[in-house]
Amino acid sequence: MTHDFLESLKNELGPDVFFGDDIPARYHNDWSGMTPVRPLALVRARTTEHVSKTLRLCHQHKVPVTPQGGLTGLAGGARPIEGGVALSLDRMNAIEEIDTVMATMTVQAGVPLGVAQRTAEDAGLFLGLDLGARDSCLIGGNLSTNAGGNRVIRFGMAREHVLGMEVVLPDGTIITSLNKMLKNNAGYDLKQLFIGSEGTLGVITRAVLRLQAKPADLATAFCGCPDFPSMLELLKSARQHLGAALTSFEVMWPSFYDFMTGRLPSLRRAFSEQHGIYVLIENGGRNAEDNRMLLETVLGEALEKGWVSDAILPASNREARDLWAVRESVSEYGKLMGPTTAFDVGVPTSAAGRLVEAVEAAVSERWPDAIGLSYGHIGDSNLHFVCNIPSAGTNQPYKAITELVFDLVAKEGGTISAEHGIGLVKKPYLKLSRTPEELALMGKIKHALDPHNVLNTGKVLPGSEY
Amino acid sequence: MTHDFLESLKNELGPDVFFGDDIPARYHNDWSGMTPVRPLALVRARTTEHVSKTLRLCHQHKVPVTPQGGLTGLAGGARPIEGGVALSLDRMNAIEEIDTVMATMTVQAGVPLGVAQRTAEDAGLFLGLDLGARDSCLIGGNLSTNAGGNRVIRFGMAREHVLGMEVVLPDGTIITSLNKMLKNNAGYDLKQLFIGSEGTLGVITRAVLRLQAKPADLATAFCGCPDFPSMLELLKSARQHLGAALTSFEVMWPSFYDFMTGRLPSLRRAFSEQHGIYVLIENGGRNAEDNRMLLETVLGEALEKGWVSDAILPASNREARDLWAVRESVSEYGKLMGPTTAFDVGVPTSAAGRLVEAVEAAVSERWPDAIGLSYGHIGDSNLHFVCNIPSAGTNQPYKAITELVFDLVAKEGGTISAEHGIGLVKKPYLKLSRTPEELALMGKIKHALDPHNVLNTGKVLPGSEY
Known part of the structure; x- marks a missing residue:
């Protein structure tokens, strides 16, 4: 049967399927640090039809198939299976349309997040999704894992950036729902099922992303608070005064702040004194001057009430970058620790x-x-x-x-x-984190869509071992 | 069997189940204007356990059950079935918690939207969901239909206001996922399945709603544009300059505007001249003065470029209400037409x-x-x-x-x-509006969760007749 399967795969996918030593090592793993695995075959799909053919064959022959995007995941969700097929979307990397009236962008799953961000900005718009791996991760992976990242407080998780999707079901059926409208209540909102299910229910091939207006210059502040409860008062006040313009509220405990500023010579402490907890706040309203003024109001009140012991409002972008440098030094902790x-x-x-x-x-x-x-x-x-x-x-x-x-x-x-x-x-x-009833419902949905358990087999759901 | 079923219902629900003439007429229909139907029985649940018992019995006896909220739906989704059970959530109307640190509110499904709005405001916060029926519709119905309304451009549909939910499945299983966190990627986001599926997959019993900061005073403008394409340029410019603060962009064609201002003596035309299309814009940033100033900037540019022929920035709240009165006269068209x-x-x-x-x-x-x-x-x-x-x-x-x-x-x-x-x-x-593949997938999900087709039988899905 494996022989039949491999022959069919070769016939249907031709030069887009690879075997054995022809499979580059980068497809053997993601960024989880688990032991690499060489799959039976690698398909690098060029079209939605390629994805559909691959899934249909795997479904028919009950061969497990692992969808892969930019392979930047930290949880092993894209790690292939020995004896299974790895299905990479990295060649489906076209930006199909930017609609400046609807403020939408239609992309294939293999577009790197950074490319999508820059294309939106070139069109005078802005993609609200951002994460450290922006130049390696692919949109399809961002959506299938419901990626979070740096701007969630302001723009939401990946889910909130999606208006429409095309998905291939485990049996090869293509579901094309490339909706561009903010409001659409005609039947079940099927895309929600596939966002965040880590490739276990379907393979995302295309998406319509919602774009935003380009933000104005951000105002940044850095605060030392006496303790956690006073920091919470600051959070409530910032939310109240800044509303949707509150772009970041990042907290560092002394364990992090003291270690990083003590070990990395490039970083300097913002205050001479020690504080109970440190906060970076960013205000991103439509007017740069107003951003700073409102932040001053928040800090003035917080200092008066004792929620903040000391605060800095940087005078230049360079000073602001210095304050952010401590928070962003997380990329260095591996080297230090x-x-x-x-x-x-x-x-x-x-x-x-x-x-x-x-x-x-x-x-x-x-x-x-x-x-x-x-x-x-x-x-x-x-x-x-x-x-x-x-x-x-x-x-x-x-x-x-x-x-x-x-x-x-x-x-x-x-x-x-x-x-x-x-x-x-x-x-x-x-x-x-989830009750037995919730897990049973997840299993029921998985079984309804993937009765042979071939799609991203063994991931997410307990009891779905292979 | 019906006899057995009715006896079990009486035994399990006691004084909370009603039969025949004891069922008030208001439960015979929703606002769709369809012919009223008297169901076999009405359950007015007081607890999630009541909902669970009702669904379990209906599932066992294969009796259709129609969930009901405020009965303000316009599509017949809550109209009961002769020989079936109507299951009203209107007695589950407690607000269980307001968490001002998380900016969340935990409510039972039978809380009227207006009550939830006022409770949030009393706590210094704001519920972004709003629609005309606010004092009659119930939160459970808002979520199960993914209600839209007046503030979608700014705060999104009902779906975007939900962080957690409790749902009873067609077989009576209670799924409690009362998550309060903005970010939670531990397994499938099950609530998404139930929001907008109009009560065909489960009955929502409780929800955690996401609250916002109270908005500042809004700035309003009313414009006459020469034609549709110039109005689109105005929309793009407003989105660019106002960003997330753009709270409304409501358009009236002359067919609507001329009819309403001509027939309703209480309304007056804003301009002496005729225009190709009329637009109401609202800017709701964090600062009232800034709201007006930014709107002036947008209109100044639009007048210069010819996207707008004439515009009014009202000097008082009263003048602003007069401009809105034309748009809100929609509630009167029944009387006039x-x-x-x-x-x-x-x-x-x-x-x-x-x-x-x-x-x-x-x-x-x-x-x-x-x-x-x-x-x-x-x-x-x-x-x-x-x-x-x-x-x-x-x-x-x-x-x-x-x-x-x-x-x-x-x-x-x-x-x-x-x-x-x-x-x-x-x-x-x-x-x-949906492809055969999409409809088949909806049917597959429905069948997985409700194999006997007892929950809101006959609604939404073609072929699910009873």
Whole structure:
């Protein structure tokens, strides 16, 4: 049967299918750091019909197929299966249309996010989705994982940037719903099913993205707050005064701020004194002058009320970049810390202070030499924690740290993944964030669409092992 | 079997189930104007467990059950079935929590929208969802129909106001996902399946709503534009300059504007001259003074470029209300026109001018005495058209008008329902807006969740007759 299958694949996909050593190593894994796997075959689709043919054959022959985008995922969702097919969308990279009246952009799944961003800006518009991997990740992967990133508080997750989609179902059926309208209540909104399901229900081939007006110059402020509750008052006040213009509200605990400014010579501390917690605020309304003025009002009140102990409103873009440099130094922690266990958990914002205290204390108690750094997109209730145990060297206790942190997150009613997704890496822990009834419903939907369990087999859903 | 079923219902629901003449007439229909139907029984649930018991019994006995909210729907989605059960959520009307740190509100499905709005405002926050029926419609109905309304261009449809939900599946299983976090990528986002599926997949019992900062005073402008293309240039410019602060962009064609100002003595024309098309713009940024200034900038440029022929920036709130009064006179057209056929279609914005011309011409050609009024939330690509044929008296050719309009909408790639939904009224035409593959996928999902087809039987999906 495998022989029949491979022959059919060759016949139908011709020069777009690769086998064995002809499969470049980059398709053996994503950025999860798991062990690479060489699949049976790699299809690099050029058209939606190629995707449909591949899925139809895999469905008929019950061969697992792993969709792949830019392979920048951190959860192993695009890691292929030995004996299965990897289906890459990276050649479907055309921008098909920009509609400046509707403020939409129609793209194929293989367009890199950065290319889509620049094309929108060239047309006088703006794509609100942004993340660090912008020049490597592809739109199809962003949508199938419901990517988050840097501008969620202002523009929302990937889901909120999609108006229409084309998807290929596990049996090869092509569902074309390239809607461009903001309002459309004619039947079920099918695209919602595929966004964020990490390629387990269908393969996204094209999308209509919603574009925004280009933002004006942002105003930035950096604050030291006495403690977590006073920072929450600042958050409420910023939300009240700045409304939708609040573009960032990034929080750094001393564990993160002191470590980074102490270890990286390029960074300088903004204040001579120590503070309980540090906040970067960005205001992105339609008028640059007004952005700064409103931020001054917020900070004035906060200083008076004691929610903020000290604050800086940078006088130049350069000074603003210096303040952001500390927050953006996260890309350096691997170099400074060695191997880490990293988290992208979420908890209701009011519980975030308690959670960080509990996590830092529990990790230190169990591994006294632990280095743990806490920071987060607190406005989105998303916390990051990265941890290295120096005495463990290259043999970090990943599993023990993960279980310790996830248990504390579950106790606060939080989510084990706010943005990176479940993939393979977090699958064993999904039950900590979702009830048995929710998991059963996910399984029911998966079975209805993919009865042979061939599409991204083994990912996300417990019990979908291969 | 019916006897057994009724006995079980009585035993399990006790005083919360009503039969025959004890069922008040208001539960026999919604606002669709269809013929009322008295169901076999009415359950007025007080708890999620009541909903679960009702659905479990209906599922076991294969008795159709129609969920009901405020019964303000225009598409017949909540009209009960003879021999079936009507399940009203109107007694589940508690506001369970307001979280001012997360800016969320947890409500039961039977809370009237207006009550939720006022409660949010009392807490210093703001619920972005608003529609004319605010004091009659219930949150559960708003979410299950993905309601649109007056603020979509700024805050989005109902879907975008939901962070978490509790839903009862057709077999009685309770799915509690009362997430409060903006970011949560732990598995499928199940709530998306139930929002906008008009009660055919599950019954929404509770929801976590996302609240906003209270908006500042709005600035309003009223413009006369020479024609549709120049109005589109004004739209692009307003979007560019006002960004997310653009709160309304409402368009009235002369057919609507001249009819209303000519027939209603309380309304006065804003301009002495006639214009090709009329636009109301609202700017709702964080600063009242700035709102007006930015709007002046947009209008100044538009007058110079000839996109706008004449414009008014009202000097007082009272003057602004007078300008809005014409747009809001839609609630009066029934009195002025008699029986009408009304549409809430959507088309890509650039095709809207062509569609209105084609619809008005085709209707006039077929019924020379027709009165047809065109207006719309053009910023959301949503058009309304209402039509009366005076010579037809009480015997309006609803079906012929509907088919004529929907055919023209389908030719432009539009949607037969931008906001009101499909229900029973538009079910025969759903195939004009959705492909056979899309309809088959909707059917597959329906069958997976509701194999006996008992939940809101006969609604939305073609072929789901009872």
